Amino acid sequence: MARPREFDTDDAIKRATAVFWEKGFLESSLPDLLDGMGLTRGSLYKAFKDKKNLFLLVLEHYEEEAVGAAKARLTDADVPDGRERIISLFAALCAAVTAGDTRGCLLCSAAAGFEMSDPEIAGAVEKGMRGIRDGFEAALRASPTHRALPDAERKALANVLLTQYIGLRVLARSRMPLGILEQSVESVARLLDMEPA
Amino acid sequence: MARPREFDTDDAIKRATAVFWEKGFLESSLPDLLDGMGLTRGSLYKAFKDKKNLFLLVLEHYEEEAVGAAKARLTDADVPDGRERIISLFAALCAAVTAGDTRGCLLCSAAAGFEMSDPEIAGAVEKGMRGIRDGFEAALRASPTHRALPDAERKALANVLLTQYIGLRVLARSRMPLGILEQSVESVARLLDMEPA
DNA sequence: AGAGTTTGGAACCATTCAGTACAATACACG
DNA sequence: CGTGTATTGTACTGAATGGTTCCAAACTCT
Numbered sequence: 001m002a003r004p005r006e007f008d009t010d011d012a013i014k015r016a017t018a019v020f021w022e023k024g025f026l027e028s029s030l031p032d033l034l035d036g037m038g039l040t041r042g043s044l045y046k047a048f049k050d051k052k053n054l055f056l057l058v059l060e061h062y063e064e065e066a067v068g069a070a071k072a073r074l075t076d077a078d079v080p081d082g083r084e085r086i087i088s089l090f091a092a093l094c095a096a097v098t099a100g101d102t103r104g105c106l107l108c109s110a111a112a113g114f115e116m117s118d119p120e121i122a123g124a125v126e127k128g129m130r131g132i133r134d135g136f137e138a139a140l141r142a143s144p145t146h147r148a149l150p151d152a153e154r155k156a157l158a159n160v161l162l163t164q165y166i167g168l169r170v171l172a173r174s175r176m177p178l179g180i181l182e183q184s185v186e187s188v189a190r191l192l193d194m195e196p197a
Numbered sequence: 198m199a200r201p202r203e204f205d206t207d208d209a210i211k212r213a214t215a216v217f218w219e220k221g222f223l224e225s226s227l228p229d230l231l232d233g234m235g236l237t238r239g240s241l242y243k244a245f246k247d248k249k250n251l252f253l254l255v256l257e258h259y260e261e262e263a264v265g266a267a268k269a270r271l272t273d274a275d276v277p278d279g280r281e282r283i284i285s286l287f288a289a290l291c292a293a294v295t296a297g298d299t300r301g302c303l304l305c306s307a308a309a310g311f312e313m314s315d316p317e318i319a320g321a322v323e324k325g326m327r328g329i330r331d332g333f334e335a336a337l338r339a340s341p342t343h344r345a346l347p348d349a350e351r352k353a354l355a356n357v358l359l360t361q362y363i364g365l366r367v368l369a370r371s372r373m374p375l376g377i378l379e380q381s382v383e384s385v386a387r388l389l390d391m392e393p394a
Numbered sequence: 395a396g397a398g399t400t401t402g403g404a405a406c407c408a409t410t411c412a413g414t415a416c417a418a419t420a421c422a423c424g
Numbered sequence: 425c426g427t428g429t430a431t432t433g434t435a436c437t438g439a440a441t442g443g444t445t446c447c448a449a450a451c452t453c454t
Contacts, residue, residue, distance in 0.1 A: 001397070001398060001399085001452075001453055001454065002397080002398040002399040002400075002451090002452065002453075003398075003399045003400045003401080003450070003451040003452055003453090004399080004400080004451080004452065004453090005399085005400065005401095006400075006401075006451095023311065024310070024311065026224070027223070027311050029441075029442070029443090030441095030442075030443060030444090031441090031442095039401085039402095040401065040402050040403065041402080041403070041404095041443095041444080041445090042400075042401055042402060042403075042445090042446085042447090043400070043401060043402080045443095045444070045445080046399085046400065046401080047400090050443075050444075051443070051444095104309070108309065108367065109309055109310075111367055111368070111370070111371035111373065112301070112305070112306055112309035112310065112367045112370060112371065113221075113306075113309065113310065114220070114221065114224050116370075116371050116372060116373075122371070122372070122373065125371070125373070126371075126373045126374075126375070129373060129375060130375070133375070153387075156380055156383065156384050156387070157384075159375075159376075159377045159380065159381070159384060160361070160384045160388065162364075162375075162377065163360075163361050163364035163365055163368065163377060163381070164357070164360055164361060164364060165364070166363070166364040166367055166368065167359075167360035167361060167362070167363040167364035167365075167367070168360055168364075170305065170308055170309045170363050170364070170367060171308070171360065171363065173308070173309060173313075174308035174309070174313050174319070174322070174323075175313060175319070176308065176313075176319065176322070176323045176326060177323075178323070178326060178327070178330070178356075178359075179356075180356045180359065180360060183353055183356065184356070184360070186353065187353050187354075187356060187357045190350075190353070191357065191388070194391035199420090199421070199422070199428080199429040199430040199431080200419075200420045200421045200422085200429070200430045200431045200432085201420085201421065201422085201430080201431080202430085202431065202432095203420090203431075203432075226410070226411075226412090227410095227411075227412060227413085228410085228411095236432085236433095237432065237433050237434075238412090238413080238414090238432095238433080238434080239414090239415095239416095239431075239432055239433060239434080240431070240432060240433080242412090242413070242414080243430085243431065243432085244431090247412075247413075248412070248413095
């Protein structure tokens with residue numbers, strides 16, 4: 001009945017994610033996207049309406065993929081101790097940087113940037129952040145040391161972890177040789193081993 | 198022997214700082230700067246060479262002013278307990294946000310953005326970050342609870358505080374109603390009250 | 395062949411960009 | 425005063441860049 005699409009939509013979004021992740025929303029030009037996605041203007045606008053809409057789809061995909069992976073790690077029932085799940089998340093993060101991945105976190109970069117003045121984008125970013133925080137909270141609930149904590153305190157600790165997460169990912173992206181990432185896992189571990197005085 | 202400058206250089210840099218702080222380096226256009234600084238193209242190029250050079254001067258000024266204020270608070274001998282100095286820093290930060298200042302931190306935004314691909318800018322940002330970290334470390338040395346810590350552990354804690362600082366300032370800028378800033382002071386206090394298990 | 399989509403890419407139009415040239419202007423000093 | 429020197433405003437550059445639209449040609453399936 002009609003000419004079929006030559007590209008796979010999900011794959012195109014995946015490629016778009018790579019571009020936006022590398023450069024951010026505002027700094028990614030249409031040619032950048034066209035190159036990265038391997039399609040032409042007409043196709044992009046036909047399939048994704050416009051740049052912002054594409055970015056919203058990318059955020060959605062990033063949430064499912066990257067945020068999903070983090071949440072999966074934080075709620076992984078195979079690791080009974082939630083404390084270890086958290087540590088393994090930061091370890092993975094650190095390993096990625098060591099392996100040369102200095103893209104940081106798409107959400108964190110967006111949060112720090114100017115794209116947040118758009119309410120739709122801001123909403124999507126916020127949703128992702130809440131997801132990560134929920135992951136931390138879930139992991140803390142599965143940690144013997146923290147299970148007994150009052151709800152408010154556990155939430156507060158989850159917030160600290162999220163803040164730490166954001167800070168580290170910004171540092172990762174900045175490529176500053178501050179030596180912070182290298183020992184961040186240890187620091188987080190110590191953070192979780194501490195007890196209220 | 199010559200016509201004197203009609204504007205005060207330091208004042209112009211101060212105004213430029215406001216513009217860059219609000220919008221970031223890449224997002225600040227020359228007209229933005231011209232408006233904000235109250236001078237014209239010719240003057241700007243004559244006095245500051247170009248946009249990037251102006252930004253480097255702004256970073257210098259920001260370091261003296263904003264970072265200097267933070268460091269002053271962290272090394273304030275009038276507050277004998279370094280722990281309290283740290284808490285007061287985060288409290289001030291939080292108060293500023295509550296008062297409606299959502300600009301975050303010029304350094305942190307730069308660190309998260311694309312301007313870091315310029316080595317000179319990256320160097321200046323890094324220097325500022327080191328300054329803040331040194332401030333934290335100095336404060337920890339003046340804290341009864343942490344004075345006795347081994348050097349490496351104190352440095353690690355300073356790194357955690359710097360990371361927390363960056364994360365919070367990014368969150369501040371993002372304007373996401375996550376409720377993190379509101380209780381961040383308490384969290385930091387708890388962080389400092391904890392002891393190694 | 396015809397209906398219905400997608401495709402490539404030219405064309406659009408606006409904006410914006412950092413930077414320059416230069417004439418007019420203002421001051422300081424001899 | 426007047427000359428030298430520096431700043432100032434503005435017009436101008438000329439490019440490049442931005443996202444978006446549009447349409448004829450290509451393609452698939454009935």
